Amino acid sequence: MSGFRRRLSGASAALFVFALGPAAAQDEAPAERIGAAEASMMTDPAHALSLTDGLESAPLSALDAAAVLRLKAEALMRLGRAAEAEGLPERGLALLGDAEVPALRGDLHLARGRLARAAGRTGEALGAYHTAYEYYVRADESRDQAIALQSIGSVYNDAHAHERVLDYYARAAATYQGDPMLTLSAQNNQANALKALGRSDEALAMFRAALSIADELGSDLLRLRILTNIADLQVGIGALADAEGTLENASALLGKVEGATWADFVSGVHAQLLAAQGRDAAALAEMESLFAGKALNATPAAYRAFHEEASRLYEAAGEEAMALAHLRAFMRLDTAAREAAASANLALRAAEFDFATQELEIERLTSRGLRDRLSLVQAVQARRRLLLYALVWGVGAVVVGSFLTIRLLRRKNTALQDMHDELAVSHDDLTDANEALVAANESKMRFLAATSHEIRTPLNGIIGMTEVVLRDMDEGDENRSRIRIAHEAGQSLLVIVNDLLDMAKIERNETDIVRSEVVVQGLLGGIAALWQKAADDKGIDLVLTLEDCPERAVLDEKHTRQIVNNLLNNAIKFTEAGSVAVTARVADDTLSVEVRDSGIGIAEADQERVFRMFEQAQGGASRRYGGTGLGLAICRRLARLMNGDVVLESVPGEGSVFTFTLPLGKAAMRPAAAPQPAPRAVPQDISDVRVLVAEDNTVNQMVVKAYLSSHVASIEVAPDGQAALEAVQGGGYDLVLMDKQMPRMDGVEATLAIRALTGPEGAVPIIAVTADAFQGAKDEMIAAGCDGFVPKPLSEAHIIAVIEQVLAARKAGVLPAGVKARAA
Numbered sequence: 001m002s003g004f005r006r007r008l009s010g011a012s013a014a015l016f017v018f019a020l021g022p023a024a025a026q027d028e029a030p031a032e033r034i035g036a037a038e039a040s041m042m043t044d045p046a047h048a049l050s051l052t053d054g055l056e057s058a059p060l061s062a063l064d065a066a067a068v069l070r071l072k073a074e075a076l077m078r079l080g081r082a083a084e085a086e087g088l089p090e091r092g093l094a095l096l097g098d099a100e101v102p103a104l105r106g107d108l109h110l111a112r113g114r115l116a117r118a119a120g121r122t123g124e125a126l127g128a129y130h131t132a133y134e135y136y137v138r139a140d141e142s143r144d145q146a147i148a149l150q151s152i153g154s155v156y157n158d159a160h161a162h163e164r165v166l167d168y169y170a171r172a173a174a175t176y177q178g179d180p181m182l183t184l185s186a187q188n189n190q191a192n193a194l195k196a197l198g199r200s201d202e203a204l205a206m207f208r209a210a211l212s213i214a215d216e217l218g219s220d221l222l223r224l225r226i227l228t229n230i231a232d233l234q235v236g237i238g239a240l241a242d243a244e245g246t247l248e249n250a251s252a253l254l255g256k257v258e259g260a261t262w263a264d265f266v267s268g269v270h271a272q273l274l275a276a277q278g279r280d281a282a283a284l285a286e287m288e289s290l291f292a293g294k295a296l297n298a299t300p301a302a303y304r305a306f307h308e309e310a311s312r313l314y315e316a317a318g319e320e321a322m323a324l325a326h327l328r329a330f331m332r333l334d335t336a337a338r339e340a341a342a343s344a345n346l347a348l349r350a351a352e353f354d355f356a357t358q359e360l361e362i363e364r365l366t367s368r369g370l371r372d373r374l375s376l377v378q379a380v381q382a383r384r385r386l387l388l389y390a391l392v393w394g395v396g397a398v399v400v401g402s403f404l405t406i407r408l409l410r411r412k413n414t415a416l417q418d419m420h421d422e423l424a425v426s427h428d429d430l431t432d433a434n435e436a437l438v439a440a441n442e443s444k445m446r447f448l449a450a451t452s453h454e455i456r457t458p459l460n461g462i463i464g465m466t467e468v469v470l471r472d473m474d475e476g477d478e479n480r481s482r483i484r485i486a487h488e489a490g491q492s493l494l495v496i497v498n499d500l501l502d503m504a505k506i507e508r509n510e511t512d513i514v515r516s517e518v519v520v521q522g523l524l525g526g527i528a529a530l531w532q533k534a535a536d537d538k539g540i541d542l543v544l545t546l547e548d549c550p551e552r553a554v555l556d557e558k559h560t561r562q563i564v565n566n567l568l569n570n571a572i573k574f575t576e577a578g579s580v581a582v583t584a585r586v587a588d589d590t591l592s593v594e595v596r597d598s599g600i601g602i603a604e605a606d607q608e609r610v611f612r613m614f615e616q617a618q619g620g621a622s623r624r625y626g627g628t629g630l631g632l633a634i635c636r637r638l639a640r641l642m643n644g645d646v647v648l649e650s651v652p653g654e655g656s657v658f659t660f661t662l663p664l665g666k667a668a669m670r671p672a673a674a675p676q677p678a679p680r681a682v683p684q685d686i687s688d689v690r691v692l693v694a695e696d697n698t699v700n701q702m703v704v705k706a707y708l709s710s711h712v713a714s715i716e717v718a719p720d721g722q723a724a725l726e727a728v729q730g731g732g733y734d735l736v737l738m739d740k741q742m743p744r745m746d747g748v749e750a751t752l753a754i755r756a757l758t759g760p761e762g763a764v765p766i767i768a769v770t771a772d773a774f775q776g777a778k779d780e781m782i783a784a785g786c787d788g789f790v791p792k793p794l795s796e797a798h799i800i801a802v803i804e805q806v807l808a809a810r811k812a813g814v815l816p817a818g819v820k821a822r823a824a
Contacts, residue, residue, distance in 0.1 A: 030058045037071045045078035063099060066092035066108065073111045082118040089115065106135035106144055113151060117158070120340070126155050146176035150186055160341045162193040169193075184213040188226060191233075200237045207233065224253040224262055232269045235276055243273050264290055268306040275309055284313045296329045297479065304333040328469075328479055335466060335486040338458050458699070462486065463793040468706040471796075506637045511559075513642055518557045520591070521546055524584050527561060531568050540572060541579035549584045553591060553664045556642055560662065563635045563646065567595040567658045570631065575599035575655070586664065590644075593660045601652040610648065611636045635660070686803055690714045692733040694724035694750060695769070696742045700792070704737060704769075707796040721745030725753045728761050735803065738786065740770035740777060748784045755785040755819065763819050765806050769794070787816045 037051040052072040060068065069092035076085035089112040096105060113128030133148035153168030169190045177183060187210035194203035207230045214222035227250040234243035250266050267290045274283035287310045291299075299307070307330035314323035466486050473480050528544040535542035564582075571580045578598030585592050602610060610632050636646045643663050650656035689712045695701050701717050708715055716733075718724035722745040728736065736754070740747040751766055768781035771792040778789045787806040790799050 030055055030060055030064060034064060034067060034071070037068075037075070041071065041074060041078070045075045049075035049079065062095045062097065063101060063104065066095040067104060069095070070104070070107050070111050073115065077111075077114055077118065082115055085111075085115055086119075102135040103139035103141050103144065106132040106139065106141070106148070109135065110144075110148060110151065117155060122155060122158065126152065129155065142176040143179060143182070146172040146179075146182060146186075149175060150182075150189070153189070157189065157193065158340065160196070162196045165193040166190055180213050180217055184210045184217075184222065187213070188229065191229065195233055195236075200233060203233055204230065220253050220256045221262075224250055224266075227253070228262070228265050228269055231273070235269060235273050238276070240273060240276055243269075247273065265302065268303070268309075271306070271313075272309055275313060280313055280316055283309075284317055287313060296325050297332070297482075299329060299333070301333050301337060304330060304337065307333065331469065332479070332482060332486075335462055335483075338462050339486060341458070463795075467796065468703070506634065506641070511638070511641060513556050513559070515554050515556050517552055517554050518560075519551060520549060520553045520555075520584070521551055523557060523561065524549075524564065524582065524593070527564050527568060528582055530565075531572060534572050535580060538572065538575070539577065540575055542572075543579060543581045545581065545583045547583060547585040549586055549591075550664075553586075555591070555662060555664060559638045559642060563638055563660055564593055564595075566631045566635050567593075567646075567660060571595050571597035571599065571656070571658070578655070589664050591662045591664050593662075594657060595660075596655065596657045598655040601654050602648065602650040602656055603652050604650075607648050607650060611646075686712055686800070686807065688713045689734045689803070689807070690716075690732060692716050692718060692724060692727055692736045694718045694721060694736060694742065694747065695739045696720055697739075700739070703794060704799075707794065707799055711800060719743075721747060721750030721753075724750050728754050728764060729757065731761055733764055735807070736764055736766045737769045737790075737799075738766050738781070740768060740772050740781060748780055751781065751784040751786055763815075765810055766816070767802060767806055769799070783817060785816050785819065 033051050033055055037048040037055075040051070041048045048071060052068050052075060055068045069088045073085040073088040073092075076082065076088075089108045092108045093105065096108075109128045109132035113125045113132060116122075116125035116128055129148055129151045133145060133152070136144040136148055149168050149172035153165045153172070156162075156164035156168065169186045173183065173186055187206050191203045191206035191210065194200075194206060207226060211223065211226045211230070214226055227246055231243045231246040231250060234240070234246060247266065247270055251270075254263055254266065267286055271283045271286035271290065274280075274286060287306070290306065291310065296307070307326045311323045311326035311330055314320075314326060466483050469483050470480065473483065524546065525544065528542060532542055568580070568582065575597045576599070580598075581594075581596045583594045583596070612633060632646070639646045639660060639662065644661045646658060646660050648656060648658055691708060691712050691714065693701060693704050693715060695704065695717065696719050705715050705717075716727065718727050720742045721738075724736065724738065725745065727733070738747045738751055742750075745753070747768060747770065751768075754764065754766065755762055766786045767788040767790060768778070768786040769790045769792065770777055770781070778791075781789060787809065788802045790802050
């Protein structure tokens with residue numbers, strides 16, 4: 001209670017002096033109840049909530065009312081009712097007005113961050129935690145600063161950014177060490193991060209430090225939980241005898257605490273220990289006891305590893321149905337965990353991207369200011385020179401004023417030298433600013449390269465494995481819809497990543513505009529057909545009208561398709577009922593594609609905002625409808641790169657009209673030629689092909705095997721470029737799938753080394769398979785000697801099509817660069 005009263009007493013006295021006298025006695029009861037709610041929050045949040053409910057109707061000062069809202073939000077979150085707490089911290093902040101109460105403001109922002117994190121709004125949570133920390137610094141509350149730093153670390157933990165987790169928890173420990181419970185929590189979370197990083201010895205030491213604090217506190221429940229974590233780690237590193245002793249100590253504590261729930265985790269780790277000891281029958285019995293009475297399709301995330309072990313045990317015992325049930329449960333939890341981590345990672349990277357963009361704008365403004373300053377200095381110099389000339393002529397004409405002129409000349413020369421010095425400094429500042437600008441751009445591109453590779457890699461696992469499961473799952477299986485949702489979520493994340501990369505290419509002027517003669521009516525008809533099902537699912541009429549539209553025109557097909565797709569996607573997404581109409585016409589050699597919807601509309605004040613990066617018209621649109629706020633920005637920039645534009649007309653509540661205009665080439669007015677049948681690729685028989693997969697990521701290895709195992713003769717895996725080179729030297733492979741970024745030797749080096757081999761081994765077909773989506777990565781791999789290129793995430797149909805294409809080209813005598821050079 002004392003800590004809570006410390007937050008309010010000073011500000012309450014300053015802002016509510018009129019409440020002295022009899023009113024002070026009336027406020028005593030609410031103050032006591034607020035303190036009681038604070039005191040019971042950790043042990044009995046339900047009681048704390050009941051106290052806050054009773055206080056909402058009491059006559060309270062604005063500060064006390066804000067504190068009650070914070071306590072109510074905290075109690076609801078602890079009771080698992082976070083949705084009911086939404087908006088309470090914001091209401092509390094509004095009540096504070098201009099009151100100088102930084103600690104209470106920090107508490108409200110901390111609660112706001114916890115609610116955002118619980119709802120999966122990672123970027124918002126990170127911002128709220130940072131704001132809370134800043135207020136705690138102003139309040140000089142070191143313990144609360146440590147809590148805010150730990151909260152920031154928890155956000156990075158959601159994204160599996162374990163190094164950042166360790167950094168923030170270390171900063172928290174350095175900030176405050178006077179609360180054993182806070183220290184114990186930090187050490188336990190640091191140990192889990194170290195374990196995830198493979199730093200087992202450090203993790204074990206940190207767990208044991210936390211256990212010592214639990215011993216000092218005399219808490220059997222905390223001892224039980226930490227001992228279970230230690231045993232789990234010991235099983236993982238093969239210290240089985242130590243794990244057995246640790247589990248005996250944990251089991252002894254089960255009878256001393258209400259540990260019915262935690263008993264499951266002791267039992268699960270014990271089963272893993274028995275399996276590691278080779279006692280599969282005993283381990284299976286333990287697993288059966290653990291999962292008895294539990295619905296396997298509804299277990300929480302903490303059971304993920306137990307499902308995986310149970311699946312292996314049942315498979316070894318020949319019980320395929322149970323093995324499959326536990327495998328599905330594992331995949332459900334594993335997919336959810338990967339999706340959550342990828343989403344959190346993306347939100348964090350986007351936040352860092354926004355920060356880099358802001359810094360870049362500051363550098364630009366600074367550079368502009370320095371240029372203005374340089375111009376001013378040069379103008380002053382010119383004026384000084386003119387004055388100097390006038391003075392020199394004055395000396396010859398007015399002898400009487402010579403002494404004064406000499407003195408003035410000296411003064412002006414000194415000022416001129418000062419201006420020269422200032423000019424030199426300005427030049428140096430401008431140079432530094434330009435260098436900083438270049439560095440900021442490079443930093444942004446490094447981020448985007450990391451985004452491309454690090455997010456596409458887990459996405460390949462999510463999309464690939466869910467695609468395989470859907471392919472093998474019966475149509476009537478009750479889990480099919482759940483797996484399909486996970487698959488579609490992975491595809492949505494891929495769209496976001498692609499948007500970020502497209503914008504980066506545009507900003508670096510790396511977008512190539514390639515014009516060719518295109519069947520316009522077929523292009524637009526195909527796009528409309530693609531979105532017909534989405535419109536039908538929402539009960540929306542989708543109408544395509546081609547008015548005076550030529551059959552053929554010269555334009556950039558790829559980017560035209562991208563723009564119209566995006567406009568049509570938005571129209572359907574933001575329309576709940578009515579229609580979406582696409583009208584194409586040509587006037588004055590300009591193609592105009594109008595996409596009209598009867599959706600929510602956009603206010604006039606927001607109509608330019610929708611074309612800015614990371615912005616949408618309504619603040620809540622991103623939550624309700626999804627998206628990054630990049631699509632329309634990309635559309636407009638692509639259109640302008642093609643000398644066209646995208647403009648908007650809209651009325652809120654009635655709908656919007658987006659019009660894409662594009663100048664056409666002269667061939668647009670030519671009469672349409674008789675359609676020629678498109679050449680068809682001859683399907684290749686790849687059933688006897690022996691494939692080597694050079695890939696360091698285990699999940700990606702599984703995806704490729706799942707896609708190709710039923711199509712080719714054999715698949716073997718090399719975990720890095722060096723192993724791939726050695727395998728190819730041994731012979732026996734008809735095709736190599738080569739990742740680009742691998743340890744020991746990367747894909748470029750491995751490809752060059754293979755092409756340098758003599759004999760047929762050096763000519764083996766190689767297809768690059770990489771998460772690096774930049775054009776430079778493809779060019780680099782093709783230049784090294786690859787026959788083809790497949791970006792991640794993979795699809796079964798695409799990778800098989802590329803394999804068939806490459807093998808057909810080889811049969812036709814088409815060789816890649818490295819083989820051609822050697823043959824020449």
